[in-house]
Amino acid sequence: MLAFPPTKFNRNIFLFYLLSALYNAWFVEAIWYFYWARFASYTTIALMFVILTIVWVAAEIPTGVFADRFGRKLSVTIGFLSLTIGSFAVALASSSIALFIGGFAENIGRAFISGSLESLVYDDLKTQHREEEFAHTMSVKSQIETAVYAVAVPIGGFLYARYFRLPNMLMVVSLGFAFITSFFLKEIRSTKPIATGVSIRELAAGFHELKTEKLRPYVPLIFLFVSLSFLFNWGLSKPAIAVHFGYGPRGQSILYAIMSIGAIMAVRQIPRIRRFVSYFGGLVLFSLIVIAGYLCGALPIGAIGALPLIFMELTTTVAEPWISTMVNHAIPSAYRATTLSTIQFVAKIPFIAITIFLGSSLDRGQATIFHGSLAIVSIILLAITIWYAKINQPKLSTNN
Numbered sequence: 390m391l392a393f394p395p396t397k398f399n400r401n402i403f404l405f406y407l408l409s410a411l412y413n414a415w416f417v418e419a420i421w422y423f424y425w426a427r428f429a430s431y432t433t434i435a436l437m438f439v440i441l442t443i444v445w446v447a448a449e450i451p452t453g454v455f456a457d458r459f460g461r462k463l464s465v466t467i468g469f470l471s472l473t474i475g476s477f478a479v480a481l482a483s484s485s486i487a488l489f490i491g492g493f494a495e496n497i498g499r500a501f502i503s504g505s506l507e508s509l510v511y512d513d514l515k516t517q518h519r520e521e522e523f524a525h526t527m528s529v530k531s532q533i534e535t536a537v538y539a540v541a542v543p544i545g546g547f548l549y550a551r552y553f554r555l556p557n558m559l560m561v562v563s564l565g566f567a568f569i570t571s572f573f574l575k576e577i578r579s580t581k582p583i584a585t586g587v588s589i590r591e592l593a594a595g596f597h598e599l600k601t602e603k604l605r606p607y608v609p610l611i612f613l614f615v616s617l618s619f620l621f622n623w624g625l626s627k628p629a630i631a632v633h634f635g636y637g638p639r640g641q642s643i644l645y646a647i648m649s650i651g652a653i654m655a656v657r658q659i660p661r662i663r664r665f666v667s668y669f670g671g672l673v674l675f676s677l678i679v680i681a682g683y684l685c686g687a688l689p690i691g692a693i694g695a696l697p698l699i700f701m702e703l704t705t706t707v708a709e710p711w712i713s714t715m716v717n718h719a720i721p722s723a724y725r726a727t728t729l730s731t732i733q734f735v736a737k738i739p740f741i742a743i744t745i746f747l748g749s750s751l752d753r754g755q756a757t758i759f760h761g762s763l764a765i766v767s768i769i770l771l772a773i774t775i776w777y778a779k780i781n782q783p784k785l786s787t788n789n
Contacts (some may be wrong), residue, residue: 393570402526403639404574405506407531408465411567412502413534416556419642422628424553429485435625435748437485441492442741445453448500449734456501460507462576468501469568476564480557507713512577527710528659531652535706539649546642604716606781607668609774611712614676615736617767618705621679624740625747626696629756630686634694644695648702655703665668668715669778673771675711678704680767687761 419423425434436673456464475494482488514520545556621627631641660670682701685694716728743763749760 397516399513400573401510401575401577404570405526406505406530407508407570407664408469408567409530409534410537411563411570412469414541414563415538415562416541416548416559416563418538418542419546419628419645420549420553420556420638422625422632423638424549424557425488427553428482428488430748431625431751432745432748437489437492437750438624438744438748439741441488441489441496442737442744444493445496445500446734446737446741448497449503449737450731452500453504453729453731456505456508460513460576461505462571462574464501464505465509465574465633466571468498468505469564469571471495471498471501473498473564473568476557476560481563486694493698503733505534507729509574509577513575516577524660524663524710524714527714530591531659531706531710535649539646539653542645542649543595543642546639549638549642563730606778607672607715609777610669610672610676610771611732612735613767613774614672614679614708615712615732615768616739617676617679617683618708619736619740620743621682622705623702623743625751626683626686626760627701629747629751630682630694630760631698633686633756634690634698635692636695640689644698645702647695648699649706651699652703655707659707668711668721671711672708675704675708676767676771680764680771683760683767684764687757687764689757 429437452464452468471494475491475496475498478491478494479488480491481492510524510526511520514523514526541559545559548555548559628641631644636644666674678700682697685697688694712732713729714733746758747756751754
């Protein structure tokens, strides 16, 4: 069972859980790889992903500033509206151009939501002097997300076998309901006056916050992990590795559901893990697990490859609230959404650089070479980030 905090009812937290559930009802998770391939080659898909990710990257920081300046609730509402429109376009797509248009609207929507919803909830708790509950709230949120995901993914795989557009149609319904629900959020007003313009200095505020003493030692490691995680969760790698291990649409839908069940149990342990493991130690461990998963994706291990995939999914799920809690504790209210958006901004840049190579590797049947090379390079980068952290902060305690 989910372990909700033993406090009085809070509307924003309740809606936070509901919106997170609707956002993660990924009926298309196990089938999008096959759905998009109906209309384009993997090289074309990779090229579209690169362009769409550039759009997402370009929108991340401005939308974070928009949320900090004009309201997190407004940002979330715009985000879900854009997601709904984009999902509708993808559900009716009959060409790569339609997929691109839908993906464009979806990525703009994700940029508006990124960091805004979490910041709204944290500010709500802080005004009630309950900010210590945020880590628990994020843990419960992740449990709900993974539970919904575990139910939605196999449903999508089953419906895809009946009619290939049904999973995408369900996504439209889910996101449309989320858009309506977002109107009921309660904005926590800032004492900072609202201006009508956005300066270059404000756009760069997230980078400035990442240089603070509390965060600076972790920044390279955060970027490395989030980049690898983004490639796995939002790119071609996860389904490509699953196909390499012999899992098709139905097999992946069942596998992803199992992943989510394990993630639910793991996320519940975050508050307990934090008592014994530092932020730095946790991030190193998470990175090692994901890198090992990519290495396994280059090996001919067959159906047993489900195990590294499960561990990769579990790790990326646990790391999200881990990193979000760390940043929210370290950054002042006025710049939380901007800083979280900045992290997402930087983490997507490697995705842009290498995704097209993965797409062409898939069309040539060389995905295993790609994932093996990625694992080797990532190990080298991990060693460098650990060295950097040690230089900047020699003694990393459990509370850091």
